[in-house]
Amino acid sequence: MARSNEAVAAVLREYADLLSITDGEAFKARAYEKAARSVSGYPKDVSTLDGAQLRQIPQVGSSIADKISEFLRTGTLPALERAREQIPAGVRELTRIPGLGPKKARQVYEDLGVTSLAELRAAIDEGRLAGRRGFGDKTVENILHGMDLLAHDSGRTTVDVATTVAEEVVAALSAVPGCVRCAYAGSLRRMRETVGDVDLLAVAEDSGPLMAAFVALPLVGEVIAHGPTKTSIRTTTGLQIDLRVVRPESWGAALQYFTGSQGHNIRTRGMAVRAGLKLSEYGLFRVEDGSLVASETEEDVYAALGLPWIPPPLREDRGEVEAALAGELPDLVTAADIRGELHSHTDLTDGVASLTEMVAAARARGYAYFAVTDHAKDMPMQRMTDEKMLAQRAKLRALGEGRKMTLLHGTELNIGPDGDVDWGPEFLAGFDVCVASVHSHFQQSAEELTRRLVRACENPYVNVIGHPSTRLLGRRQGIEPDWDDVFAAAARTGTAMEVNCFPERLDLPDELILRAKRAGVRFAVDTDAHAVTHLDNLRYGIGTAQRGWLTAEDVVNAWPLRKLRAFIAAKRR
DNA sequence: GCCGTTTTCGGCCCGACTGTTTTCAGTCG
Numbered sequence: 346m347a348r349s350n351e352a353v354a355a356v357l358r359e360y361a362d363l364l365s366i367t368d369g370e371a372f373k374a375r376a377y378e379k380a381a382r383s384v385s386g387y388p389k390d391v392s393t394l395d396g397a398q399l400r401q402i403p404q405v406g407s408s409i410a411d412k413i414s415e416f417l418r419t420g421t422l423p424a425l426e427r428a429r430e431q432i433p434a435g436v437r438e439l440t441r442i443p444g445l446g447p448k449k450a451r452q453v454y455e456d457l458g459v460t461s462l463a464e465l466r467a468a469i470d471e472g473r474l475a476g477r478r479g480f481g482d483k484t485v486e487n488i489l490h491g492m493d494l495l496a497h498d499s500g501r502t503t504v505d506v507a508t509t510v511a512e513e514v515v516a517a518l519s520a521v522p523g524c525v526r527c528a529y530a531g532s533l534r535r536m537r538e539t540v541g542d543v544d545l546l547a548v549a550e551d552s553g554p555l556m557a558a559f560v561a562l563p564l565v566g567e568v569i570a571h572g573p574t575k576t577s578i579r580t581t582t583g584l585q586i587d588l589r590v591v592r593p594e595s596w597g598a599a600l601q602y603f604t605g606s607q608g609h610n611i612r613t614r615g616m617a618v619r620a621g622l623k624l625s626e627y628g629l630f631r632v633e634d635g636s637l638v639a640s641e642t643e644e645d646v647y648a649a650l651g652l653p654w655i656p657p658p659l660r661e662d663r664g665e666v667e668a669a670l671a672g673e674l675p676d677l678v679t680a681a682d683i684r685g686e687l688h689s690h691t692d693l694t695d696g697v698a699s700l701t702e703m704v705a706a707a708r709a710r711g712y713a714y715f716a717v718t719d720h721a722k723d724m725p726m727q728r729m730t731d732e733k734m735l736a737q738r739a740k741l742r743a744l745g746e747g748r749k750m751t752l753l754h755g756t757e758l759n760i761g762p763d764g765d766v767d768w769g770p771e772f773l774a775g776f777d778v779c780v781a782s783v784h785s786h787f788q789q790s791a792e793e794l795t796r797r798l799v800r801a802c803e804n805p806y807v808n809v810i811g812h813p814s815t816r817l818l819g820r821r822q823g824i825e826p827d828w829d830d831v832f833a834a835a836a837r838t839g840t841a842m843e844v845n846c847f848p849e850r851l852d853l854p855d856e857l858i859l860r861a862k863r864a865g866v867r868f869a870v871d872t873d874a875h876a877v878t879h880l881d882n883l884r885y886g887i888g889t890a891q892r893g894w895l896t897a898e899d900v901v902n903a904w905p906l907r908k909l910r911a912f913i914a915a916k917r918r
Numbered sequence: 919g920c921c922g923t924t925t926t927c928g929g930c931c932c933g934a935c936t937g938t939t940t941t942c943a944g945t946c947g
Contacts, residue, residue, distance in 0.1 A: 370919085371930095372919070372920090372929090372930060373919050373920095374919095375919085375920095375930075376919035376920055376930090377919075379919095379920080380919080380920085403920095404919090404920065404921090405920085406919060406920050406921080407919095407920095408919060408920085409919070409920085443945090443946090444936095444944095444945070444946090445944095445945085446944060446945050446946085447944090447945095448943080448944060448945085449944075449945090478938095478939075479937085479938080479939080479943080479944080481937060481938060483936080483937060483938085484936090484937065484938085487936085487937090531947090541947095542947085544947085569935095570934080570935055570936075571935090572934065572935055572936095573934095574933090574934065574935095575933095575934055575935070577935090577946095587947080589934090602932085602933095603947085605947080607931095607947075610931070610932090610947095611930095611931060613931090614931040614932075615930085615931075617931085618929095618930090618931080619922090619923085619924095623931090623932085624931075624932085625931085625932055625933065626932080626933075626934095627933090
């Protein structure tokens with residue numbers, strides 16, 4: 346059963362949007378917006394909480410707590426229903442147009458009766474917007490352009506694509522004379538799984554040459570804004586990149602500010618305000634006399650707020666400020682902590698590299714151990730047989746003979762609709778390690794999916810649940826079993842949950858990692874490599890693991906081989 | 919509507935860019 350938090354957050358968010366369109370009380374709208382974010386990130390399922398417990402959620406007071414209770418009880422909210430009667434859904438939809446916010450949406454609705462994107466298009470075509478207050482020629486043109494963008498919106502960009510573009514532009518700008526330093530910030534630095542745009546930050550005494558070089562890059566498709574401190578472009582592939590140029594002494598404050606997230610910044614700025622300070626991208630200043638307190642490095646800025654430096658993946662206002670104040674920030678796992686790989690494929694099934702090539706690539710990375718886990722026999726397209734598997738094992742043992750890196754022979758089992766896997770205990774006992782994953786029957790009920798995953802966890806030979814949610818970013822929603830039941834089973838049985846490093850998967854997602862960790866689950870950060878180059882995806886899985894607050898202790902393939910073997914052996918006993 | 923180591927009232931993150939309203943509002947991040 347899915348948590349109610351998302352449904353509640355969606356309702357609060359919709360109410361906030363409608364309030365900002367009906368206007369009057371901007372701070373009230375913001376309060377609902379903040380409450381929505383807070384509920385969405387709250388670890389406990391709101392449907393299990395009473396009124397007093399609901400008010401424990403940050404940004405939820407008595408009024409919103411009552412509304413949440415009422416919504417959970419009746420499935421509706423009178424205040425929201427009234428707002429919906431006032432503002433048709435299509436008007437809210439208008440605010441999705443870049444450049445058109447709540448004020449203009451309300452204006453075209455009230456003045457022209459426009460209640461949808463299509464009606465707005467018609468109104469513009471008929472010239473009914475021309476000459477209205479706030480709708481000059483340029484504004485109308487921008488709205489039309491925004492509608493085109495929306496129509497062709499391919500959604501957010503995956504982290505690998507954005508990283509590649511960002512690193513390319515950072516390298517180009519770093520070579521511009523006068524550029525002291527340049528780096529990417531924003532959601533990319535926080536290692537979010539997808540990004541809406543790329544934020545770049547550079548230091549120079551004179552921003553002119555950098556801005557000129559930026560808009561002249563071959564990948565620029567369109568210049569959105571072009572000023573002395575900020576320039577925004579859209580690449581030919583539709584990705585927006587913002588470049589901010591600051592003076593050297595502002596680097597730390599600017600990096601902190603542009604890294605975000607919005608929620609984290611609101612928290613840190615609030616702390617500054619309460620201390621009689623003002624935090625902006627230019628520095629931390631004393632309010633009374635405007636004197637500078639800190640700005641050169643992020644460490645300086647955080648220290649002046651009474652905080653240790655907080656790693657970017659944690660900056661989501663998910664309790665990192667409280668943890669920092671208490672001196673309890675996690676020592677996050679890094680790529681350097683990873684000692685081996687537990688999920689990889691060769692050309693024996695659907696990989697494209699041979700066993701020899703994959704093993705050589707793993708050795709080049711300096712791993713202490715490497716597991717080859719080709720698909721098992723229940724996936725007919727892979728044409729796996731017992732004989733082929735045993736032959737691969739013999740070849741692998743020979744390859745590992747006398748070498749420093751230990752080779753583990755494993756398999757990626759298929760978790761069938763009932764939770765069964767490809768082989769019985771006798772054959773499974775011959776493997777060093779087994780991953781088990783869901784590859785089909787995604788449409789089962791939550792109860793069936795829960796039972797299926799719990800049974801897989803209870804199999805003594807299953808060590809890792811591969812890409813547990815099965816989601817594919819932008820293509821497939823993940824399955825929704827009762828995750829708390831699944832994680833409880835994983836913790837109880839000593840089964841690791843995978844953090845799959847494929848940029849389209851990043852599965853488990855960060856929110857589920859946080860929940861699983863609270864249940865005491867261990868994790869395996871696996872590339873699921875089907876080619877040598879896929880081993881490089883490790884950085885993305887590590888980023889996701891960091892967003893889930895994981896330490897090296899939480900990750901079984903950051904353990905020494907001896908400890909990993911003990912983990913596997915304990916489950917088989 | 920929420921919140922409190924100055925406060926149960928009076929604040930609420932802060933600044934850049936654009937277009938247009940000749941001094942600022944809207945939008946965005």
